[in-house]
Amino acid sequence: MYQKGRAWIELNMEHLKHNIGQFRSLLPADCALMPAVKANAYGHGAVLISKALQEEGIESFCVASAAEGAGLRRSGITGEILVLGYTHPEQFDDLIAYDLTQTVVDGNYARQLKRDGRRFTVHVGIDTGMHRLGERWDHLGEIAEIFRIPNLNVTGIYSHLCVSDGKDGKDRAYTIEQIHHFEYVVEELHRRGIGGFKCHLQGSYGILNYSELCFDYARAGIALYGILSGKNDKVDASVELKPVLALKARVESVKMLYQGESAGYGLAYCAEKNQKIGVLSIGYADGVPRSLSNRGQVLLKGKPAPVIGRICMDQMLVDLSGIEHAVPGDEAVLIGKSGDLEIRAEDMAGWADTISNEILSRMGERLERIAV
Numbered sequence: 320m321y322q323k324g325r326a327w328i329e330l331n332m333e334h335l336k337h338n339i340g341q342f343r344s345l346l347p348a349d350c351a352l353m354p355a356v357k358a359n360a361y362g363h364g365a366v367l368i369s370k371a372l373q374e375e376g377i378e379s380f381c382v383a384s385a386a387e388g389a390g391l392r393r394s395g396i397t398g399e400i401l402v403l404g405y406t407h408p409e410q411f412d413d414l415i416a417y418d419l420t421q422t423v424v425d426g427n428y429a430r431q432l433k434r435d436g437r438r439f440t441v442h443v444g445i446d447t448g449m450h451r452l453g454e455r456w457d458h459l460g461e462i463a464e465i466f467r468i469p470n471l472n473v474t475g476i477y478s479h480l481c482v483s484d485g486k487d488g489k490d491r492a493y494t495i496e497q498i499h500h501f502e503y504v505v506e507e508l509h510r511r512g513i514g515g516f517k518c519h520l521q522g523s524y525g526i527l528n529y530s531e532l533c534f535d536y537a538r539a540g541i542a543l544y545g546i547l548s549g550k551n552d553k554v555d556a557s558v559e560l561k562p563v564l565a566l567k568a569r570v571e572s573v574k575m576l577y578q579g580e581s582a583g584y585g586l587a588y589c590a591e592k593n594q595k596i597g598v599l600s601i602g603y604a605d606g607v608p609r610s611l612s613n614r615g616q617v618l619l620k621g622k623p624a625p626v627i628g629r630i631c632m633d634q635m636l637v638d639l640s641g642i643e644h645a646v647p648g649d650e651a652v653l654i655g656k657s658g659d660l661e662i663r664a665e666d667m668a669g670w671a672d673t674i675s676n677e678i679l680s681r682m683g684e685r686l687e688r689i690a691v
């Protein structure tokens with residue numbers, strides 16, 4: 320069914336299981352993983368990944384939108400699915416039809432859900448300092464009010480940390496303040512006789528740098544896929560994470576570029592000597608950042624092949640000097656291992672001046688996803 324056609328993603332499900340094990344041994348026993356499978360599971364393929372997670376006993380998932388949640392339900396995911404983002408009233412039907420848990424993104428949104436009148440299951444977002452989504456932590460009256468809305472079944476509250484990856488004193492202090500704000504909200508709700516809800520706060524870096532925290536769920540994203548956001552990131556927890564995704568493409572043509580000749584759009588690369596070049600059947604429409612033009616490399620037969628010229632929508636060019644016997648049909652590795660060499664998503668992110676989260680979540684629709 321699945322073919323390694325022009326360009327594809329290979330998913331190492333053993334590595335995924337390994338990473339789940341690492342997180343489970345790090346987290347307190349009564350804290351459950353609630354993996355972030357938004358953005359097509361960070362490009363890995365939401366259905367394949369979520370099914371594998373479900374087989375490993377995971378019963379809660381987070382997605383960005385109601386549409387993502389609906390897609391998972393239609394594919395047979397049975398656990399709790401939390402929509403982290405905004406759902407427009409025109410999509411409220413989906414929340415009900417697919418039994419999704421919606422985030423109350425602020426007090427106003429709670430009133431919108433109330434006006435609709437149907438019974439929604441929700442988690443209340445708390446803004447503890449990121450100032451993105453959530454009702455402000457110090458608006459306790461407003462937060463408590465949400466619990467009293469008759470048609471809302473509030474099963475959880477959560478917040479999000481925005482500098483838990485930071486290692487300096489300032490970021491640590493800010494994170495600790497966020498944690499205190501969240502704990503304050505929980506305690507204050509309990510003091511007012513409101514209980515029976517689950518709490519969650521940590522994403523990957525919150526888990527890896529503040530593993531002593533003990534909430535009901537941990538929303539692991541990027542690190543569950545076996546990588547960190549940045550190449551030089553350091554974390555406190557000593558876990559061994561293994562990358563789940565490899566990105567590969569075919570060599571579709573091999574040719575000579577003679578000294579002084581230029582190649583590709585804008586003639587952005589010029590050959591200083593006669594050289595062999597390869598054309599790969601993958602481009603920016605597949606998620607290879609265009610900023611990798613004349614930057615970075617791929618692997619072929621265990622050797623590096625530098626990117627030359629501009630990345631095209633569906634193709635890219637590489638320098639094959641130093642790689643003998645490359646022929647059309649060969650596999651090029653853009654992320655993953657080839658022989659003794661490895662390119663990690665963090666490496667590609669570094670070349671493209673971004674984080675691996677962006678690289679992965681933008682992996683293209685037309686890449687085949689193959690579990691190996």
Ligand SMILES: *Cc1c(COP(=O)(O)O)cnc(C)c1O
Pocket residue numbers: 355357403479521522523524538539540541542676
């Ligand atoms: C994306 C997201 C996560 C997961 O973050 P990672 O850093 O990838 O682990 C957790 N919580 C919220 C609210 C998110 O938006």
